[in-house]
Amino acid sequence: MELTDYIRILRKNWIIILVATALGLALAALFTWTRTPVYQAQSTVFVSTQAGGTVAEMQQGQNFTQSRVTTYANLVTTPIVMNPVIAQLDLETTASRLATSISASSPLNTTLITITVEDTDALRAAEIANALAASLTNAVESIETPNDSDTSPVRLTRVKDALPPLAPSSPNPPLNLVLGGLIGLALGIGIAVLRAVLDTRVRTPQDVEVVTDAPLIGAIAFDPKAKDRPLIVHADPLSPRAESFRALRTNLQFLDMGGRSSFVVTSSVPSEGKSTTTINLAIALADAGKKVALLDTDLRKPKVAEYLGIEGGAGLTDVLIGRVRVGDVMLPWGDRSLYVLPAGKIPPNPSELLGSTQMASLLEVLERDFDVVLCDAPPLLPVTDAAILARATSGALVVVSAGRTNRHQLSGAIDALQTVGAKVAGVVLSMVPTRGPDAYAYSYGYGYGGTGHYGYTQTRAARKGRAAKAAAAPKAPSETAGL
Known part of the structure; x- marks a missing residue:
């Protein structure tokens, strides 16, 4: 079909396209309205090592930290870090269930670990994020402390405390409405083209x-x-x-x-x-x-x-x-x-x-x-x-x-x-x-x-x-x- 054929199809089926777009917007609005708001809070910790004073020792410590920071980020969703938080905040959940709402990431070539917590309560999300940062610090120091020493060569410092978010992270009404309208529009155009293809009338x-x-x-x-x-x-x-x-x-x-x-x-x-x-x-x-x-x-x-x-x-x-x-x-x-x-x-x-x-x-x-x-x-x-x-x-x-x-x-x-x-x-x-x-x-x-x-x-x-x-x-x- 040529461009003029597609234009004719759109003109002929504009009502179907309009109805499909409106339906997509309505479903997106209904979905947004029925979803429970979820709040997102983040805390950030900095990983460092107790290196010597020479440049070579400092470079060696930096390389050691970067090689271990991904491992420390993966520790956030393990029971050794989450169980103390559950006990501290008296959360009625388990470590495996709590892990579904927690994520930790480390930007490339940095020694920062960002802990993200999603919860239906903004204050609780911030409390869990800060508690996880503190629990991760304790867990890493305990794991990295040698048997013959009382101090760990690795230090985790909380550089950003989580604050209760003022607005939910999801659902996102503008984004949902735009996606719903686009999906409805695409569906309407698809139906119009399909009708034209299946219509054998002269x-x-x-x-x-x-x-x-x-x-x-x-x-x-x-x-x-x-x-x-x-x-x-x-x-x-x-x-x-x-x-x-x-x-x-x-x-x-x-x-x-x-x-x-x-x-x-x-x-x-x-x-x-x-x-x-x-x-x-x-x-x-x-x-x-x-x-x-x-x-x-x-x-x-x-x-x-x-x-x-x-x-x-x-x-x-x-x-x-x-x-x-x-x-x-x-x-x-x-x-x-x-x-x-x-x-x-x-x-x-x-x-x-x-x-x-x-x-x-x-x-x-x-x-x-x-x-x-x-x-x-x-x-x-x-x-x-x-x-x-x-x-x-x-x-x-x-x-x-x-x-x-x-x-x-x-x-x-x-x-x-x-x-x-x-x-x-x-x-x-x-x-x-x-x-x-x-x-x-x-x-x-x-x-x-x-x-x-x-x-x-x-x-x-x-x-x-x-x-x-x-x-x-x-x-x-x-x-x-x-x-």
Whole structure:
């Protein structure tokens, strides 16, 4: 993943990251609040030897002291030093238990021993540290005193007495809160990245490129009112979603389909917006002066006639079984050079009809009479209708709902087309959000002509142009007699 992908993941999952960070802070605060304060007191002793007055004797004594100081530091946690302290301070504990709260250290190249004591009582911690320093002094002098002498060549002097600390050494609220926040933040980012890795839904053009080499020729902006105004190019031509269809129209015209111009518009699964995409694309092409034939080849759940508000009782199925001629049931729509062939009655054998020689002949004739032929077909994964039909056209346009269709479904749809030898002309992302981390770039330029006189003039001029084209165009493809 690139840096932009990580930024998108963070933007998309900022709530999870914020909650995880807050949770880390809360747990750190709870941990700090429930811990018993521990106080730390330190006393320091200096180790020296009773050396002679010459420089050599003093150097020898210094070397002897440094070689023994680590041993003396280790004596602090032994019973010989701690038992007198326990008895002196009347501590209700044992030497082994007391040793867990005591440590002794000696800085490198020094003869100082620092005794550190941790206790829940500040005064007791200081008392134990001072008592240990005194007990260590006695123990070392006793051990180092030769049998034939009354004095020890080693002397321990307490150079720093332990004082009762004013504040506990642990817990450390600021440190705990910082660590808790950092751990929560790291956990939140980890969850966000894991969600992104495990999420196989197609959201961006990069997700499409992972599945197929087919070009992404369009990204249709999401419209929350799409159900109320499915024909957005006709109802609101200045909206971002309508602009998306015009961009799709432009990209479609640049596809090299070997001189043919018939397309099957399908999807992986239902409810991805393939029917509205087909219809709006057909209207956009007709607005650009193209002569367009729109066929409802979804012989299972036809929607074109319903969306366009035309009679759909007779249509494609009647033409394929030879009951009527195509010119009798192919209807002009609006003031555009757009002709619509409804699905007609739902047959018991849709796949057989769409794969018949009559269907291939019909497509061949329509390609000759129209600039563009668009076929609204069923989804690819539930049924094979679209794959069979795509083989007889110049290619298939696969509509993918952003954020709903996963990569496995898209891959299955592409495989279904390639298995029958159909060409995938391109992929169209639908329902792409215009805001948020998954947004596609739509917003620029939409203010031009939106509310002012320019927009009104352009719209009126476009309508006049479409009316003139419709008047000059033939009313129906009457030359397709016999179909």
